Amino acid sequence: MPSSQQSRPSLDAPEQPINSPTLSVAGWSRWIWRQITSMRTALLLLLMLAVAAVPGSVFPQRSADPNGVTQYFDNNPQLAPVLDAIQLFDVYTSAWFSAIYILLFISLIGCVVPRTLVHAKALRSAPPAAPRLFSRMPASLKVKTTKAQSAKVAEQAQVLLKKQGYRVVRTGDAVSAERGYLRETGNLVFHLSLIGVLLAVGIGGGQSYSGQRVLVEGETFVNNLAGFDSFAPGTFFKEEQLVPFSVTLDKFEVDFDFVNQTNIGTPLDFRASVSALIPQSAQNSTLAKKTGVIRVNEPLAMPGSNIYLTGNGYAPEITIRDKKGNITYSGATAFLPQSAKYTSLGVIKVPDVEKQFGIISFFYPTVAELDTGALTSLYPAPIDPLLTMNVYVGDLGLDGGSPKNVYALDTSAMTQVAGGKSGVKGLRLQLGETVKLPGDLGTVTFDSLKRFASLDVSYNPGGFWVLVFALMALGGVTLSLLVPRRRVWVRKTETGFEVAALARGDDPILEKVVAEVAEALSGKTTKTTKSESK
Amino acid sequence: MTSIALNPELASISRLIIQGSMLFYSAAFLSFVFHLSRLASTKKSLRQAATKLERAGIVLLAIAAVIHGSGVVLRGIAASRVPWANMYEFSITGSFIVVVIFLIALFIKDIRLIATFVSGFTLLILGSADVVFWVNVKSLMPALQSYWLVIHVLVAVLATAFFNIAAALSIAYIFKTAKWVENSKLKFVALLKRILGLFPSIEKLESLAYRFNIIGFILWSFTLIAGAIWAERAWHRYWGWDTKEVWTFIIWTIYAGYLHANATRGWSGKRSAWLAIIGFVAILFNFTVVNLFFKGLHVYSGLK
Numbered sequence: 001m002p003s004s005q006q007s008r009p010s011l012d013a014p015e016q017p018i019n020s021p022t023l024s025v026a027g028w029s030r031w032i033w034r035q036i037t038s039m040r041t042a043l044l045l046l047l048m049l050a051v052a053a054v055p056g057s058v059f060p061q062r063s064a065d066p067n068g069v070t071q072y073f074d075n076n077p078q079l080a081p082v083l084d085a086i087q088l089f090d091v092y093t094s095a096w097f098s099a100i101y102i103l104l105f106i107s108l109i110g111c112v113v114p115r116t117l118v119h120a121k122a123l124r125s126a127p128p129a130a131p132r133l134f135s136r137m138p139a140s141l142k143v144k145t146t147k148a149q150s151a152k153v154a155e156q157a158q159v160l161l162k163k164q165g166y167r168v169v170r171t172g173d174a175v176s177a178e179r180g181y182l183r184e185t186g187n188l189v190f191h192l193s194l195i196g197v198l199l200a201v202g203i204g205g206g207q208s209y210s211g212q213r214v215l216v217e218g219e220t221f222v223n224n225l226a227g228f229d230s231f232a233p234g235t236f237f238k239e240e241q242l243v244p245f246s247v248t249l250d251k252f253e254v255d256f257d258f259v260n261q262t263n264i265g266t267p268l269d270f271r272a273s274v275s276a277l278i279p280q281s282a283q284n285s286t287l288a289k290k291t292g293v294i295r296v297n298e299p300l301a302m303p304g305s306n307i308y309l310t311g312n313g314y315a316p317e318i319t320i321r322d323k324k325g326n327i328t329y330s331g332a333t334a335f336l337p338q339s340a341k342y343t344s345l346g347v348i349k350v351p352d353v354e355k356q357f358g359i360i361s362f363f364y365p366t367v368a369e370l371d372t373g374a375l376t377s378l379y380p381a382p383i384d385p386l387l388t389m390n391v392y393v394g395d396l397g398l399d400g401g402s403p404k405n406v407y408a409l410d411t412s413a414m415t416q417v418a419g420g421k422s423g424v425k426g427l428r429l430q431l432g433e434t435v436k437l438p439g440d441l442g443t444v445t446f447d448s449l450k451r452f453a454s455l456d457v458s459y460n461p462g463g464f465w466v467l468v469f470a471l472m473a474l475g476g477v478t479l480s481l482l483v484p485r486r487r488v489w490v491r492k493t494e495t496g497f498e499v500a501a502l503a504r505g506d507d508p509i510l511e512k513v514v515a516e517v518a519e520a521l522s523g524k525t526t527k528t529t530k531s532e533s534k
Numbered sequence: 535m536t537s538i539a540l541n542p543e544l545a546s547i548s549r550l551i552i553q554g555s556m557l558f559y560s561a562a563f564l565s566f567v568f569h570l571s572r573l574a575s576t577k578k579s580l581r582q583a584a585t586k587l588e589r590a591g592i593v594l595l596a597i598a599a600v601i602h603g604s605g606v607v608l609r610g611i612a613a614s615r616v617p618w619a620n621m622y623e624f625s626i627t628g629s630f631i632v633v634v635i636f637l638i639a640l641f642i643k644d645i646r647l648i649a650t651f652v653s654g655f656t657l658l659i660l661g662s663a664d665v666v667f668w669v670n671v672k673s674l675m676p677a678l679q680s681y682w683l684v685i686h687v688l689v690a691v692l693a694t695a696f697f698n699i700a701a702a703l704s705i706a707y708i709f710k711t712a713k714w715v716e717n718s719k720l721k722f723v724a725l726l727k728r729i730l731g732l733f734p735s736i737e738k739l740e741s742l743a744y745r746f747n748i749i750g751f752i753l754w755s756f757t758l759i760a761g762a763i764w765a766e767r768a769w770h771r772y773w774g775w776d777t778k779e780v781w782t783f784i785i786w787t788i789y790a791g792y793l794h795a796n797a798t799r800g801w802s803g804k805r806s807a808w809l810a811i812i813g814f815v816a817i818l819f820n821f822t823v824v825n826l827f828f829k830g831l832h833v834y835s836g837l838k
């Protein structure tokens with residue numbers, strides 16, 4: 001295949017001669033540069049990018065689904081490390097994916113910069129002179145007229161084409177006209193905007209952060225690093241970016257449908273009512289109060305960030321007392337929903353007692369017993385709530401210093417004393433009930449039921465600029481694909497006049513344009529001599 | 535307290551109406567098939583009678599579209615929202631839009647010869663929608679309650695309709711330029727060759743496909759941007775390489791490749807036609823396999 005140039009006649013650059021590469025270093029580097037910035041390379045890189053993106057939808061990704069990755073490692077202990085070595089769990093930050101898009105953008109810059117210069121010149125220069133042979137053009141037409149008519153044709157053509165938005169020059173008996181510079185402008189704006197998108201994604205992502213916090217009704221958290229359960233900073237994040245406002249979850253409400261038969265139990269709306277205290281400046285300590293409702297799709301704007309609602313569930317309030325009646329555990333514990341009906345799983349750890357113990361507990365908002373004896377929840381709202389508990393005694397593993405997941409209980413060093421195969425039935429508590437824990441562990445009370453909200457405090461300054469560039473790209477590509485760019489020439493002949501036109505890219509109406517110009521100039525209907533415009 | 539009123543009875547009526555429209559689509563499809571086979575016939579009398587069949591087919595197609603459209607509207611009323619929030623609804627609305635765009639395009643461009651494909655494809659989509667994807671009306675999960683659902687999904691469906699018609703044209707192009715069709719001596723292929731002879735020239739097919747694809751591409755670019763804006767509102771980030779986002783990106787990139795191919799020596803023509811087909815296959819894959827079997831935040835099939 002010959003070295004790659006565009007197949008269509010180019011309006012801007014004259015066809016480059018196809019140089020066979022010389023062996024000099026300069027020659028080679030010029031050759032390599034030309035390969036990289038060629039249209040075919042751009043095309044191949046684009047297709048490679050499409051293919052390279054596929055595995056990220058097949059394998060779980062650390063960025064989007066870290067639990068999925070852990071699970072994958074558990075299920076495929078042999079395969080997973082191999083896949084990990086070739087970065088299949090981090091496809092979009094992998095060396096190979098990055099290599100493709102970086103090359104693509106180098107190619108893009110190498111391609112667009114020279115084109116911009118050429119186009120800038122074209123914008124200022126006059127349309128080129130009429131070709132010698134009009135019949136060589138994709139659409140052309142010869143028209144016979146009277147002598148008197150043909151004498152005025154150049155002048156008329158100039159007026160006519162100018163009115164139609166062409167840039168027109170007249171040289172003697174011939175007129176050259178060109179329109180649709182916006183097509184190339186649009187193309188360049190599009191490609192340049194893609195660079196803008198990439199930069200905004202990169203720079204904005206570096207300054208971004210997002211922190212997650214599970215908040216039970218009545219609880220407050222402060223927007224600082226210690227206030228979050230988990231935190232994901234960008235590369236350039238600085239702690240000073242966090243404005244230390246505090247947010248209290250006053251109330252969390254859910255509407256479930258229990259009217260429409262086909263829809264029973266479907267959540268219709270989640271509302272987190274919050275109140276916040278916002279410091280007005282670093283120097284003085286005045287606080288401004290702000291209240292608001294956060295919903296899915298409706299984050300709350302705070303200074304330097306937005307607060308989003310990303311999840312919710314029940315938080316039963318539980319009190320545990322030892323055999324003497326001293327409170328050893330008390331509070332509302334967030335239970336993670338396991339099903340659409342909000343069957344939820346929670347873990348309670350009681351470390352500060354003689355014999356450490358832990359509880360794995362299930363919560364059923366509207367409990368029902370299956371034929372097998374297993375429990376289930378029929379409806380997500382708390383119509384008939386029930387807590388069940390399995391109790392384990394032994395080392396909770398909290399003293400090791402390594403951070404422990406508050407939603408999981410490592411029972412490997414513990415003995416089960418209630419529920420399962422322990423020989424003692426698991427505990428069951430209705431709202432308000434107190435039951436005895438096995439052995440002499442004391443009692444447990446299900447005091448009340450609260451809800452929790454998972455909130456996400458996020459900031460990404462790049463987002464705005466990504467949007468600006470993306471919209472510019474959209475506008476650019478629309479112009480570039482839909483604005484026709486064409487040249488039209490008109491010239492007086494012995495017997496009348498002739499018209500020809502040449503288009504860049506796809507121009508479905510090239511012949512019609514020629515026919516219409518001819519018609520307007522001669523005052524009669526005509527037919528083009530050549531058909532195919534492409 | 536939020537509440538909505540769903541109307542499952544009306545949804546069943548809507549389903550019946552759409553099943554009714556399938557009868558008309560079948561009739562239209564058969565007319566177009568007979569039309570093509572007659573046109574390709576070696577007997578002159580048969581060929582002359584064919585035009586009537588084609589006209590009948592288009593009338594049947596228009597009737598089918600009207601019935602189909604009323605079914606779609608009733609579905610929306612039954613659900614008291616836009617009828618494109620699960621796979622059943624995407625299917626009925628999307629295929630309706632394909633037919634409408636095709637019928638409108640008939641006034642502008644002579645693309646009657648892909649009517650067989652359009653009616654057959656619509657039939658296939660409606661059939662699988664009814665058999666595999668049917669769910670009764672449900673309310674929207676809170677993440678979907680947004681005007682972005684109206685904009686983003688509608689534009690995606692529109693883009694798909696344009697890509698769909700372009701893919702049909704590209705498939706015709708591929709058959710028409712295929713060597714095995716040219717050289718085969720099989721009787722069946724000979725018939726196919728005569729039918730292909732009725733299609734517009736390959737240059738015409740290529741440039742028609744190109745025009746549908748550029749509209750599709752602009753709409754798809756908008757879909758991508760609108761999706762990112764919505765994701766920022768609903769999931770606190772505008773882009774997170776969720777499986778559905780990945781596939782939207784892949785499809786966009788394939789079509790960007792297609793546009794480049796059209797301007798690259800050695801790549802316009804057959805290769806770019808293949809790219810257009812691959813792009814459309816990716817769309818179908820995104821809609822079916824990714825929706826049903828891939829894990830991600832977009833779990834809207836409405837099926838368990």
Ligand code: HEM
Nearest residue numbers: 037038039042104107108111187190477480505790793797
């Ligand atoms: C991120 C990578 C790229 C993307 C997503 C992309 C996308 C597109 C799209 C959508 C078009 C069609 C719309 C238009 O004409 O403006 C296009 C056209 C074009 N692109 Fe790119 N492009 C990329 C990189 C490149 C590179 C590296 C080059 C240079 C080799 C290039 C050169 C061109 C040219 C010359 C056209 C006009 C084709 C014509 O005449 O129809 N592009 N590009």
